[in-house]
Amino acid sequence: MDHFDYLVVGSGLFGATFAYRATKAGKKCLVIDKRPQLGGNVYCENIEGINVHKYGAHIFHTSNKSVWDFVNSIVEFNRYTNSPVANYKGKLYNLPFNMNTFYQMWGVITPQQAQAKIDEQKAEAEAALNGREPANLEEQALTLVGKDIFEKLIKEYTEKQWGRNCKDLPAFIIKRLPVRMVFDNNYFNDKYQGIPIGGYNKLIDGLLEGVERKTSVDFFAEYKDSWRNIADKLVYTGAIDEYFDFKLGKLDWRTVSFKTRIEDMPNYQSNAVVNYTSHDQPYTRIIEHKHFEMFGQTVYDCPKTVVSEEYSTEYKDGMEPYYPVNNDRNNALAEEYRKLAAAEDDVIFGGRLGQYKYFDMAPIIEQVLNMEII
């Protein structure tokens, strides 16, 4: 077998961007992934001519011009703007909380009226606390935005996400709840956002062009003990605890499961993201994938649509590890694993799983762009 400068475990954005840069620097890389396809969590499956975000909806956003220019040098991005809508018991509200939301909630039409309503409800929550600090998420949220917004748009959605009553969740989960006194439904504050034209697979294909890759190959089954025979260095983007055979204990994850179906109509919900904020539906959101990349008439030129219900799910072995659980136990355990990782010769631990930290896509790319490749 050929000899490589780098064996890259994982073809997600970390591994693919690393392989791209290393190849440009004249290094030879082999990228492997245990999944049957490349791209990690940004992989899209084409169903009925629609790019379906198989591992959860992904919207690229950043204020970092170098990152934006870099991804656009691989594939041009469209002008998708994330503006989710919340459905609470059949009534629709714009998100994030802004003047449209306040008009829908109370019929108020000026920022002064909206602020007065919020201040009045925040004051009620403060009075109920009688001088003490909020003891749980419910009390915290009530003091930040008041009763109406909390009950219709936060409470039951958060309970579905965490599988627990808001009174039993710690206050620190919600530190801030920004309200916008303008009519602006753009969810992100970043300067740039969008979706690769033609889908995320184009981004991954562009990054991995000319790079040797193998899918359906698990590092632990095939290379763990022998990788030094084929490569000088290892870039590992799998789970950090698994690399060390879980010897200090298993890190916890949160996950999401998806129920995806084809609807025989061109337009199901008129928006990519609709949050269901009451317990009436067991899912937290419905994603209608075509709206990430089809706009105006093109929505109707594609006769069918694909929607995914998202269910917040307790993680068990064999499921997709999506979000690190940042409680004291996991933070301390991850730190111990990071110490072991730092002592490994010739191994770079990267990405979401390899660092046991949640990162959006842009910061992952930024990390790799800032790395020295030797």
Ligand SMILES: Cc1cc2nc3c(=O)[nH]c(=O)nc-3n(C[C@H](O)[C@H](O)[C@H](O)COP(=O)(O)OP(=O)(O)OC[C@H]3O[C@@H](n4cnc5c(N)ncnc54)[C@H](O)[C@@H]3O)c2cc1C
């Ligand atoms: C549900 C969800 C929604 C998200 N939405 C957004 C969003 O809207 N916007 C945004 O900016 N970011 C979003 N993110 C974050 C984004 O997914 C990450 O920033 C990005 O995936 C990180 O890339 P990565 O390479 O670190 O990890 P991954 O994409 O997870 O790639 C890791 C790869 O390693 C492979 N692998 C693991 N172990 C092995 C092994 N033993 N052998 C071989 N291969 C292995 C896996 O199969 C996987 O393909 C979201 C994340 C989740 C979970």
